[in-house]
Amino acid sequence: MSHPQNAAEFLKNQAKAKWHDETLWFVRDKRDRISKTIPEWENLRNLASQIKDNVLANLGSYLEQFEQNAIKNGIHVHWAKDGDEHNRIVLDILQKHHCTAIVKSKSILTEECHLNPFLEKNGVEVVDTDLGERIVQLLHQPPSHIVLPAIHLKKREISELFHEKLQTEKGNEDPTYLTHAARLHLREKFLGAKVALTGVNFGIAETGEFVVCTNEGNADMGVHLADVHVACMGIEKILPRRKDLGIFLRLLARSATGQPVTNYNSHFRSPAPGKELHIVLVDNGRTAQLAREKFKNSLKCIRCGACMNTCPIYRRSGGYSYGSTVPGPIGSILSPGLDMKKHSTLPFASTLCGSCSDVCPVKINIHEQLYEWRQEITKTHGELGKGLSMWIAAGIFKSPLAYKISGGLMRKALKVLPDSLIYHPINAWGKSRDLPEAPKESFQQWYQKNRS
């Protein structure tokens, strides 16, 4: 299904769609408020962007330096060119340790590689330990947001799920009660796991260490109780120097949730005595993206989710409407690089209002890249065949004028439209580009009339 079709599905539940929109806006607003308490905020964003530019310009040598230092620290380093190889490497490690059950903290990379279904097919039970991820795992769903995996669910649904799976009281929807039930349930899993898997937020070339950030402490509970820690890391996660972490840790949590720092920021340099530490360095399309001059900046992403929280389309269409591992604006410039045909409608799931680029802590020109992808997709439309809407074929987005107007139009209109119109399923605000067709009066006229 295309993004507009999926968005229409999401908008059928108007009350929930409204809640989703407002909740993410609230997170965005928290980000704004905390960023304004740091006078050097823009400076930090510039520095982060420059550091990442430098990383991309020297990625090969930083990776080699990272590997060399990690090995010196007693870490086993593996390289995987794609998701399949990554999955096989992880399975090999598990089989060597006769391990049939693992705990896993948040890793978008392992979602991207479809590790869970692969391991389950091979007889390994995988328990996601981040609360939001555990919730969606019990529902057999993927996360709908990279930082807030269960943001599409209401507490009633979670209460029903926990009643069924964790035997909580029927009808008890208290988040504290439900969270503590999950704590007890997952505590057992932590105590029983021989191998723990984590993602990586940052890998440091000069020291060979890597950093994992959580608020729940689930990554640490897993790895420190297990005998073996496997960390899965996209090759773009490298930073040159330990002190660069000062910049990135200041930006990450503030951009993600509006908190000053994540509560646990763990630096892994070498395994604890008697234990084993593995890193899997994964390409899976990253070198191909690096070779695309117009799109390589997307590799600077630190997965904070701010561009999702601010995006008028994401907020009104939900993470699943994108049909890709990373949803939202950044997902819409990463995914077409992996599979242009499958993700051809994503770059159009945007108003090009530029809000994503404004909040991005590493200053990725997200909305410009969305526009560039539209050009690419429109150009290759003939090869891609059907599946693209008529209006794309009509070349509306080749017109710089349409580009200019549509951005401004959405920006202003969303402030003045009544909810019933915005969240109405047959309306288009959630459905990216369908709106501008057949206006009864010009937007200028309408806006003048309705503004007061």
Next chain:
Amino acid sequence: MSSRENILSAIQGIALESKPLPEIPDFGIPGEVEATFVQSIQGNKGEVMDKAEFESWLAAEKHSKIISRSASFPDASNLYLPADAHELNDLDLAILDGQFGVAENGAIWLEDAELGLRVLPFITEHLVIVLDRNSLVATMHQGYARIGDASSGFGVFIAGPSKTADIEQSLVVGAHGAKSLRVVLV
């Protein structure tokens, strides 16, 4: 060709314009360091106490299983650090020394030497970190300057108790790790 060579040669084949690595200026904070630190910890749902307040809290609480590795409270322990970390599952209270604290966000740095077992500050029901008030720094930049090139196998910035907001964005303290954090400034 191995995947390692595959990846590295793919990167080498891309013409990449060189980009300089910027130097990081020494940013400060507007407020006073200790007051800002206290505010940050409270904002993260932790509590800050002085030594006397902590001692009377400890006496009143009557925790049954306590491990103290703090040089300031050597006699507070009633348990030894076990050989197997799993035995810490029913630990009530861990008292640890922090190396330094960061005012802007309340993050406190601990390494293997302070932890004894890496799981200790996570698995304990309640966590107390003892900090020399002279060890506070303003920002993360100064924090990393303090860490320098220390080579501990593990180090962690802890800024508050374990928390989550994954159910309808309602903040709940005590997800998997410690349900409370008290910072004792000495």
